[in-house]
Amino acid sequence: MASLSKFDGLELPASADFHVHLRDGAMMETVVPSIRRGGVNTVYVMPNLIPPLTSASDALAYKDRLQKQDSSGKINYLLTLYLHEKITPAVVKGAKAQGIVGIKSYPAGVTTNSSSGVISYEPFYPVFQAMEQCGMVLNLHGECPSGEDITILNAESSFLPTLKSLHNKFPKLKIVLEHCTTHDAIEAVKECGPNVVGTITPHHLFLTIDDWADDPFCYCKPVAKLPRDREALLKAAVSGSPKFFLGSDSAPHDLAKKKGGRGKTAAGVFTQPYVTQLVLDALELAIERNVISERDVSKEILRDFLGGHGRRFYGITDGSNEKIILRKGSETIQESFKGDGVEVIPFRRGQSTWSVEWK
Amino acid sequence: MASLSKFDGLELPASADFHVHLRDGAMMETVVPSIRRGGVNTVYVMPNLIPPLTSASDALAYKDRLQKQDSSGKINYLLTLYLHEKITPAVVKGAKAQGIVGIKSYPAGVTTNSSSGVISYEPFYPVFQAMEQCGMVLNLHGECPSGEDITILNAESSFLPTLKSLHNKFPKLKIVLEHCTTHDAIEAVKECGPNVVGTITPHHLFLTIDDWADDPFCYCKPVAKLPRDREALLKAAVSGSPKFFLGSDSAPHDLAKKKGGRGKTAAGVFTQPYVTQLVLDALELAIERNVISERDVSKEILRDFLGGHGRRFYGITDGSNEKIILRKGSETIQESFKGDGVEVIPFRRGQSTWSVEWK
Numbered sequence: 143m144a145s146l147s148k149f150d151g152l153e154l155p156a157s158a159d160f161h162v163h164l165r166d167g168a169m170m171e172t173v174v175p176s177i178r179r180g181g182v183n184t185v186y187v188m189p190n191l192i193p194p195l196t197s198a199s200d201a202l203a204y205k206d207r208l209q210k211q212d213s214s215g216k217i218n219y220l221l222t223l224y225l226h227e228k229i230t231p232a233v234v235k236g237a238k239a240q241g242i243v244g245i246k247s248y249p250a251g252v253t254t255n256s257s258s259g260v261i262s263y264e265p266f267y268p269v270f271q272a273m274e275q276c277g278m279v280l281n282l283h284g285e286c287p288s289g290e291d292i293t294i295l296n297a298e299s300s301f302l303p304t305l306k307s308l309h310n311k312f313p314k315l316k317i318v319l320e321h322c323t324t325h326d327a328i329e330a331v332k333e334c335g336p337n338v339v340g341t342i343t344p345h346h347l348f349l350t351i352d353d354w355a356d357d358p359f360c361y362c363k364p365v366a367k368l369p370r371d372r373e374a375l376l377k378a379a380v381s382g383s384p385k386f387f388l389g390s391d392s393a394p395h396d397l398a399k400k401k402g403g404r405g406k407t408a409a410g411v412f413t414q415p416y417v418t419q420l421v422l423d424a425l426e427l428a429i430e431r432n433v434i435s436e437r438d439v440s441k442e443i444l445r446d447f448l449g450g451h452g453r454r455f456y457g458i459t460d461g462s463n464e465k466i467i468l469r470k471g472s473e474t475i476q477e478s479f480k481g482d483g484v485e486v487i488p489f490r491r492g493q494s495t496w497s498v499e500w501k
Numbered sequence: 502m503a504s505l506s507k508f509d510g511l512e513l514p515a516s517a518d519f520h521v522h523l524r525d526g527a528m529m530e531t532v533v534p535s536i537r538r539g540g541v542n543t544v545y546v547m548p549n550l551i552p553p554l555t556s557a558s559d560a561l562a563y564k565d566r567l568q569k570q571d572s573s574g575k576i577n578y579l580l581t582l583y584l585h586e587k588i589t590p591a592v593v594k595g596a597k598a599q600g601i602v603g604i605k606s607y608p609a610g611v612t613t614n615s616s617s618g619v620i621s622y623e624p625f626y627p628v629f630q631a632m633e634q635c636g637m638v639l640n641l642h643g644e645c646p647s648g649e650d651i652t653i654l655n656a657e658s659s660f661l662p663t664l665k666s667l668h669n670k671f672p673k674l675k676i677v678l679e680h681c682t683t684h685d686a687i688e689a690v691k692e693c694g695p696n697v698v699g700t701i702t703p704h705h706l707f708l709t710i711d712d713w714a715d716d717p718f719c720y721c722k723p724v725a726k727l728p729r730d731r732e733a734l735l736k737a738a739v740s741g742s743p744k745f746f747l748g749s750d751s752a753p754h755d756l757a758k759k760k761g762g763r764g765k766t767a768a769g770v771f772t773q774p775y776v777t778q779l780v781l782d783a784l785e786l787a788i789e790r791n792v793i794s795e796r797d798v799s800k801e802i803l804r805d806f807l808g809g810h811g812r813r814f815y816g817i818t819d820g821s822n823e824k825i826i827l828r829k830g831s832e833t834i835q836e837s838f839k840g841d842g843v844e845v846i847p848f849r850r851g852q853s854t855w856s857v858e859w860k
Contacts, residue, residue: 288711293727295654295710351654352647355724356765358717365714368652401760404846407715487763 145426146439149468153501154441156464157418158184158449160456161281161320161341161389163410164208166191172481173394173414174211181418181466181498184218184449184458186389188281189246194224198237218461222246222281227265231272243456244279244318245269249287249301263308270308274315279456280308281318284327285364294365298323302330309334316455321346321391323364325374331385339455341389342375345411345489347424358400359487362393363409376428379421379447380438387452390417394486397478413489416475418448419496420489422468465501473497504785505798509829512860513800514821516777517543517808520640520679520700520748522769523567525550531840532753532773533570540777540825540857543577543808543817545748547640548605553583557596577820581605581640586624590631602815603638603677604628608646608660622667629667633674638815639667640677643686644723653724657682661689668693675814680705680750682723684733690744698814700748701734704770704848706783717759718846721752722768735787738780738806739797746810749776753845756837772848775834777807778855779848781827824860832856 159177162185164170177185187208189195195204201221208219223229223237225247234245247263263270273280284305285297292300305319319331322340331340349366366372378386393410400408413420421444428434442450453462475493479486518536521544523529536544546567548554554563560580567578582588582596584606593604606622622629632639643664644656651659664678678690681699690699708725725731737745752769759767772779780803787793801809812821834852838845 291728293709293711294714295727350652352652354714355653356720356768358766359763361715368654369650397763401763404718404756404760407717409715 145429145470146422146436147470148436149422149441149444150470152441152468153465154445154468155449155462156183156466157181157388158452158458158461159388159390159392159417160186160318160452161188161343161391162186162414163188163190163391163393165394166204166207168482168484169394169396169486170207171211172479172484172486174208174217175213176415176479177212177217178214178500179415179498180413183216183461183464184220184453186220186243186456187222189222189224190248194226195222196224196226196228197233198223198240198242201237201242202240216461216464218458220244220456220458224248225266225269229266229269231268234269234272234278235276238276238278242278244281245273246281246283248283249285263304267311270312270315274312277316279316279318281320283321284319294363295367298364299326302326305330305338306334309338313337318389320389321364322375322378322386323367324371328374328378328386332383336385339385339387339451340378341391341452342379342386343389343391343411344413344417344420344424346375347372347379347421348427348490358407359489359491360411361407361409362391362411373433376424376433380425380434380443382443382446384446384451384454386447387450387455388417388421388448389452390414392417397485397487400487411489412486415479415488416490416495418466418468418498419473421448422496423490423493467499467501469497469499471497504788504829505781505795506829507795508781508800508803508827511800511827512824513804513827514808515542515823515825516540516747517811517817517820518747518749518751518776519545519677519811519815520547520702520750521545521773522547522549522750522752524753525563525566527841527843528753528755528845529566530570531838531843531845533567533576534572535774535838536571536576537573537859538774538857539772542575542820542823543579543812545579545602545815546581548581548583549607553585554581555583555585555587556592557582557599557601560596560601561599575820575823577817579603579815579817583607584625584628588625588628590627593628593631593637594635597635597637601637603640604632605640605642607642608644622663626670629671629674633671636675638675638677640679642680643678653722654726657723658685661685664689664697665693668697672696677748679748680723681734681737681745682726683730687733687737687745691742695744698744698746698810699737700750701738701745702748702750702770703772703776703779703783705734706731706738706780707786707849717766718848718850719770720766720768721750721770732792735783735792739784739793739802741802741805743805743810743813745806746814747776747780747807748811749773751776756844756846759846770848771845774838774847775849775854777825777827777857778832780807781855782849782852826858826860828856828858830856
């Protein structure tokens, strides 16, 4: 069976996960300890708490809470703000000075806690100009809100003209198209200049629509789409292009929000404890399906997707020296992760996966 | 607000629902009493029990159990068998003689209780020939099993060449393409001769993919798709064409199978108690969206979609004399239907709907 057993025992720099949801309270206490379990020591933390983080002081207070959960003391938290009318050029400059790395934009109503998100970008042009000037990164959840001709199937493709327009107006602005899920998104990112990149999640390297239609634990936004899209993501991940790197979008929800009750299913796939391992599993499955070849996946390709490209894009040097060791073994993904009144079900529970050790 | 208030007080023949799932045991006891509540006195009963109905004697025994649940004594049950290697030309002839109306085909593994369903039709050509000769109807769940290039999004469109091929080989065979969900399916049915028709469910007149992605109570197979597809179904329903008529595919599942636990979501939308009412609601919403006009929906169009076309196609005269009266009022769809150890959540629970009285 085709595999990446050549990587058994491989030493790599610690992974950097450029898109995480760590929540707050009891859920945060459950999730933060799982970060290093996934071979990750650097996390780019999304701001969509309730209420979302719209000031540097809120973000720094949050960082404090995160650091208190991390007994290793070895996680580098990169903080973001939530794009909102409260964000002004002055807020941008102040936040940059206080170490905030980026600003995340959510289209209104498209995903969790994004009911205060944006619809039109023009009001934010002064903010983007300030970000461009001081080197703050714009992180885009790139989907148009559903409407007459927009559904969750074409929401991302429909957003791409907006991406290109923003890039053309602000060519020096670093823009990340988060969690790319389509062939079209990959192509659009490629067509832009070097300041535009895209993150790819481990779960989108596995999933198509058939997988999540009847499985709440595979359901997230943007939704996984067609085999052709998954193929494009896999190829981008192993292309070696600095434009594509890991952002897990690990999005934990309590079991009751995924199953139970009679309400809508919360969107989000939980992968934090196995981020590095899942990337390897996905690549192995892709090799079995002949979407990529074992030769495509060199140590350098893997290292750069798991952290190298992202660290360089964001200029992150902290944490690059720590090492992890991959082991192809008999680790099984836990059935669930429990905390104080919370329970989170991980992606691919019960499946075998790689192990990650810290050197 | 655009509406069909002109139909308030309208007297119609009782509706005929040409695609129902009535289950067995406690679920059957819960569902059968809801049939007449939906203004329906004639039901075409699908055979996918566990185990499925593959003999006339099993089907007739099932009919007995159904009739015992029906205190009105006024429901006409039309029975079907499940297409399976056990079905032979001799079985077909014997079943026809015992009043079985049709045979239902499920593609393997595509939907509930279809793990013993078919993949290739050639082995069944002698059966189809016998059905053609003795006037038994072939009911098709028209989707290709998921595979390399097939997902739940194109499973139905991919099936249409098979539909046309069967029709060409057996031009006198009455074929029903069940629960059409795409513009392509509507067009394919139109392109075939008069022996090929299609049923349309009330829920597919409401839903697109956005509705079921995060709502198990809107999730069924074939999945609801794009606005353009919904539009094609609405237009077909009010076209007056005898090729399109009501088959609710009301598919009850216990709440635990829709929510609860950690397993996959069972596919099926439960509409039985409100079948007639939901068609009216769907048409009203379509008028509001300007997909159809109020003038498109005449009394005759409604009557024929709700039962006229179907009864003529199947040659059903029993039950045509009973009348229902529609009332546009303040009926609210019940939150749930409970039975002995079962609970089923209806489609559009809590929403207002029409009332149906029996004359």
